[in-house]
Amino acid sequence: xxxxxxxxxxxxxxxxxxxxxxxxxxxxxxxxxxxxxxxxxxxxxxxxxxxxxxxxxxxxxxxxxxxxxxxxxxxxxxxxxxxxxxxxxxxxxxxxxxxxxxxxxxxxxxxxxxxxxxxxxxxxxxxxxxxxxxxxxxxxxxxxxxxxxxxxxxxxxxxxxxxxxxxxxxxxxxxxxxxxxxxxxxxxxxxxxxxxxxxxxxxxxxxxxxxxxxxxxxxxxxxxxxxxxxxxxxxxxxxxxxxxxxxxxxxxxxxxxxxxxxxxxxxxxxxxxxxxxxxxxxxxxxxxxxxxxxxxxxxxxxxxxxxxxxxxxxxxxxxxxxxxxxxxxxxxxxxxxxxxxxxxxxxxxxxxxxxxxxxxxxxxxxxxxxxxxxxxxxxxxxxxxxxxxxxxxxxxxxxxxxxxxxxxxxxxxxxxxxxxxxxxxxxxxxxxxxxx
Amino acid sequence: xxxxxxxxxxxxxxxxxxxxxxxxxxxxxxxxxxxxxxxxxxxxxxxxxxxxxxxxxxxxxxxxxxxxxxxxxxxxxxxxxxxxxxxxxxxxxxxxxxxxxxxxxxxxxxxxxxxxxxxxxxxxxxxxxxxxxxxxxxxxxxxxxxxxxxxxxxxxxxxxxxxxxxxxxxxxxxxxxxxxxxxxxxxxxxxxxxxxxxxxxxxxxxxxxxxxxxxxxxxxxxxxxxxxxxxxxxxxxxxxxxxxxxxxxxxxxxxxxxxxxxxxxxxxxxxxxxxxxxxxxxxxxxxxxxxxxxxxxxxxxxxxxxxxxxxxxxxxxxxxxxxxxxxxxxxxxxxxxxxxxxxxxxxxxxxxxxxxxxxxxxxxxxxxxxxxxxxxxxxxxxxxxxxxxxxxxxxxxxxxxxxxxxxxxxxxxxxxxxxxxxxxxxxxxxxxxxxxxxxxxxxxxxxxxxxxx
Numbered sequence: 001x002x003x004x005x006x007x008x009x010x011x012x013x014x015x016x017x018x019x020x021x022x023x024x025x026x027x028x029x030x031x032x033x034x035x036x037x038x039x040x041x042x043x044x045x046x047x048x049x050x051x052x053x054x055x056x057x058x059x060x061x062x063x064x065x066x067x068x069x070x071x072x073x074x075x076x077x078x079x080x081x082x083x084x085x086x087x088x089x090x091x092x093x094x095x096x097x098x099x100x101x102x103x104x105x106x107x108x109x110x111x112x113x114x115x116x117x118x119x120x121x122x123x124x125x126x127x128x129x130x131x132x133x134x135x136x137x138x139x140x141x142x143x144x145x146x147x148x149x150x151x152x153x154x155x156x157x158x159x160x161x162x163x164x165x166x167x168x169x170x171x172x173x174x175x176x177x178x179x180x181x182x183x184x185x186x187x188x189x190x191x192x193x194x195x196x197x198x199x200x201x202x203x204x205x206x207x208x209x210x211x212x213x214x215x216x217x218x219x220x221x222x223x224x225x226x227x228x229x230x231x232x233x234x235x236x237x238x239x240x241x242x243x244x245x246x247x248x249x250x251x252x253x254x255x256x257x258x259x260x261x262x263x264x265x266x267x268x269x270x271x272x273x274x275x276x277x278x279x280x281x282x283x284x285x286x287x288x289x290x291x292x293x294x295x296x297x298x299x300x301x302x303x304x305x306x307x308x309x310x311x312x313x314x315x316x317x318x319x320x321x322x323x324x325x326x327x328x329x330x331x332x333x334x335x336x337x338x339x340x341x342x343x344x345x346x347x348x349x350x351x352x353x354x355x356x357x358x359x360x361x362x363x364x365x366x367x368x369x370x371x372x373x374x375x376x377x378x379x380x381x382x383x384x385x386x387x388x389x390x391x392x393x394x395x396x397x398x399x400x401x402x403x404x405x406x407x408x409x410x411x412x413x414x415x416x417x418x419x420x421x422x423x424x425x426x427x428x429x430x431x432x433x434x435x436x
Numbered sequence: 437x438x439x440x441x442x443x444x445x446x447x448x449x450x451x452x453x454x455x456x457x458x459x460x461x462x463x464x465x466x467x468x469x470x471x472x473x474x475x476x477x478x479x480x481x482x483x484x485x486x487x488x489x490x491x492x493x494x495x496x497x498x499x500x501x502x503x504x505x506x507x508x509x510x511x512x513x514x515x516x517x518x519x520x521x522x523x524x525x526x527x528x529x530x531x532x533x534x535x536x537x538x539x540x541x542x543x544x545x546x547x548x549x550x551x552x553x554x555x556x557x558x559x560x561x562x563x564x565x566x567x568x569x570x571x572x573x574x575x576x577x578x579x580x581x582x583x584x585x586x587x588x589x590x591x592x593x594x595x596x597x598x599x600x601x602x603x604x605x606x607x608x609x610x611x612x613x614x615x616x617x618x619x620x621x622x623x624x625x626x627x628x629x630x631x632x633x634x635x636x637x638x639x640x641x642x643x644x645x646x647x648x649x650x651x652x653x654x655x656x657x658x659x660x661x662x663x664x665x666x667x668x669x670x671x672x673x674x675x676x677x678x679x680x681x682x683x684x685x686x687x688x689x690x691x692x693x694x695x696x697x698x699x700x701x702x703x704x705x706x707x708x709x710x711x712x713x714x715x716x717x718x719x720x721x722x723x724x725x726x727x728x729x730x731x732x733x734x735x736x737x738x739x740x741x742x743x744x745x746x747x748x749x750x751x752x753x754x755x756x757x758x759x760x761x762x763x764x765x766x767x768x769x770x771x772x773x774x775x776x777x778x779x780x781x782x783x784x785x786x787x788x789x790x791x792x793x794x795x796x797x798x799x800x801x802x803x804x805x806x807x808x809x810x811x812x813x814x815x816x817x818x819x820x821x822x823x824x825x826x827x828x829x830x831x832x833x834x835x836x837x838x839x840x841x842x843x844x845x846x847x848x849x850x851x852x853x854x855x856x857x858x859x860x861x862x863x864x865x866x867x868x869x870x871x872x873x874x875x876x877x878x879x880x881x882x883x884x885x886x887x888x889x
Contacts, residue, residue: 012530014530014548015527015541015544015545015548016494016525016527016541016544016545016548016549017525017527017528018523018524018525018552019522019523020499020502020506020524020526020528021504022499022503022528023499023500023503024498024499024500024503024504025498025499027500027503027504042470045564045595046564046594046595046596047467047473047474047475047476047595047597047599048475048476048477048478048479048501049476049500049595051472051473051474051475051476051479052475052479052500052501052504052505053500055504055508056504058506058831059850064831064832068470069470069472070465070469070470071468071469071470071471071472072469072564072596073467073596073598074596074597074598076469076596077564077568077596084469085469086469088468088469088470089469089470089471090470091470092468092469092471093470093471094468096471100589110498110500110564110567111497111498111500111529111534111564111565112568112595112596114602115534115564115565115568115569116568137531137534138497138498138499138500139499139529139530139531139533139534139565140530140531142499153828195882211880213835216832233633242584251565339471372759377861379507380506380507380524383507383522385595387457402507402508428552
């Protein structure tokens with residue numbers, strides 16, 4: 001295939017996607033609702049929308065998935081304004097399983113129900129359980145924005161307005177590509193500084209690969225609807241990932257006295273130095289000795305891996321907020337990023353300093369695979385790499401990863417996760433470069 | 437466009453045993469809000485046609501439809517050209533297309549595919565949004581067919597028209613309308629059959645196709661495991677349609693019988709007895725004496741070979757009892773396989789089975805067998821009462837196995853090896869051997885130090 005330079009643009013460069021990496025807004029929204037305690041994620045669309053999403057996450061996390069749907073039919077698609085199918089769905093689900101006690105209904109739309117223009121906000125008036133609606137047509141945005149819009153909706157619709165702040169209270173707004181263990185690790189660090197820490201959404205206790213009975217019925221996230229109602233008095237809110245800016249805007253409207261601090265990502269030394277410095281400044285204390293220890297380990301890892309990574313070329317594909325973190329970490333030890341292929345447009349892509357940065361699919365990406373040493377991409381890249389002659393390495397990251405196990409426990413964040421990430425990449429490169 | 441009359445007709449298939457107990461016109465069940473769990477019509481249509489490796493499958497819709505579905509099924513293909521079954525193509529429509537229509541995008545996409553991938557045919561799947569917006573997919577496909585001289589076939593099975601099963605039926609209809617009878621085969625034999633409804637998942641078909649070859653049965657075309665569009669176009673010249681474990685494509689076979697006088701039979705290739713039975717049914721239907729004799733020879737040879745290979749397993753499985761909790765035809769087909777291995781199947785689920793399936797399950801399990809209507813609540817008791825050694829069920833039943841400290845196989849998990857045909861039985865036996873020996877379920881049932889008083 002010819003190599004034609006594709007520029008970064010909000011407009012598509014071809015009429016279709018071939019081997020897509022982009023995932024839909026409703027899928028991001030469903031995942032976000034799974035990160036809320038006792039939430040009943042309800043997808044408003046045809047039964048297939050939810051079925052596909054369920055299979056997708058079941059295979060990625062290897063866990064039962066709590067996701068329901070309103071099963072819009074051809075008749076309800078035309079005659080119903082959403083009231084019937086949503087209310088009937090809630091009634092049917094709670095009637096069939098009386099032990100199911102949802103504390104919130106997480107309703108999100110799909111392309112189908114947005115096209116027909118259902119008034120999902122109005123339906124909420126008739127629901128007795130607390131209700132949150134999100135408009136997530138799958139012909140707009142992507143997984144990252146669906147997740148962020150859901151955090152925004154939860155805040156908009158449920159967080160109480162206030163002017164007071166609790167000095168020790170901290171809220172983390174993580175982007176969609178952060179896996180359950182990564183959210184846990186970030187929270188743990190903040191807690192070690194003495195913060196009362198929340199994350200929204202919080203997958204650290206949902207889909208985290210924990211053996212317990214009766215899973216897959218309701219969301220088991222670590223934040224409850226009553227926690228969400230009280231988020232307004234957090235003294236500090238930290239966004240991780242540009243996509244979460246829309247959610248924090250909603251929160252600052254609830255309490256203008258809150259302090260907002262933003263990080264594009266938490267991969268590598270520089271950003272984590274800033275992160276830790278921020279926490280130190282607020283709490284006026286030194287970090288725990290283990291945090292310091294991990295910084296030293298990261299520095300050692302950077303030195304140990306710089307030779308291999310520093311002489312290597314990389315292609316990265318995925319959600320924008322994930323791509324920037326990986327790019328900057330690899331570049332901090334001398335890696336050359338040939339191309340970053342993003343699922344959707346985000347302003348953060350403008351800040352990525354690589355030879356090629358654009359929105360595309362794996363048909364576009366594969367052009368760069370032939371001349372690079374290592375690809376960081378989702379599971380779909382595996383077969384494409386098998387088909388090419390050059391032995392290019394692959395580190396699997398992002399959604400979906402259908403084949404590998406334990407995806408929810410891969411940690412790439414903070415000093416600790418960055419250390420492991422560098423070693424994983426370097427070891428893959430060693431296998432490729434030294435053994436042909 | 438979506439044809440309501442056709443959907444109604446497909447939902448009232450007279451040859452389907454689902455329809456027997458229903459009032460006239462009641463047909464298949466519409467999805468109930470909140471209760472539907474399976475895939476949609478689009479999903480079913482895609483499953484039925486996707487294995488055509490020489491065609492490109494273009495999904496005209498927003499992101500969810502294809503983004504979460506491509507490269508998820510192990511439908512293997514022996515196609516020597518570029519295998520499109522492991523690729524995903526979607527128009528990925530945006531807000532603009534919803535407002536102004538997506539016809540131009542679709543036409544451009546078809547052009548792009550022809551230029552870059554040069555397939556034998558293109559299937560264009562409509563989805564909820566593009567059906568609702570009213571894109572003229574028929575016209576765009578027709579123009580594409582004329583412009584590029586390859587079949588560009590519209591598949592109108594948007595998700596909201598119903599479930600997976602209906603989608604498969606629709607796919608069958610579209611194939612009948614647009615492809616079957618549009619090409620003549622290079623030659624025919626009196627032993628030409630069409631295989632309908634085997635998608636060659638994990639290479640199931642390859643377990644029995646070599647036997648067909650030895651006997652002299654020729655597969656003229658397949659819908660659609662390891663299939664080629666060029667062959668399905670010639671399907672009208674076959675002598676027999678063989679449906680493999682697929683209720684959904686009965687309509688297609690009935691219509692082909694009406695239009696082309698091709699009789700049809702329904703068979704299964706799970707386990708030894710079913711495989712031998714299926715082969716006998718096929719040669720009997722083809723009605724050639726020498727073919728029947730040849731088939732008997734091959735069956736005898738294969739069964740003998742299999743029996744020898746199964747001896748060590750039978751010894752291992754002696755006295756073992758199994759409880760089976762899975763849906764549809766698996767309720768009896770896997771039971772049959774287990775019995776062939778000498779395992780007693782003490783109970784099976786009939787929660788989602790048709791009248792035919794229930795009858796078959798009773799036949800296989802015998803009078804003492806338990807047919808579970810509500811397996812989720814019944815299976816624990818049944819395991820205790822019958823002292824079962826293994827539970828074969830979906831992932832949600834994992835806890836039952838842990839609690840009862842018995843072995844477990846997730847029958848719904850994506851398989852990597854085939855259980856089909858004679859050879860597949862050995863794969864099943866091998867998996868069972870390891871399952872019985874694995875102590876993991878007993879181990880994870882152990883209490884934590886802080887749980888012990």
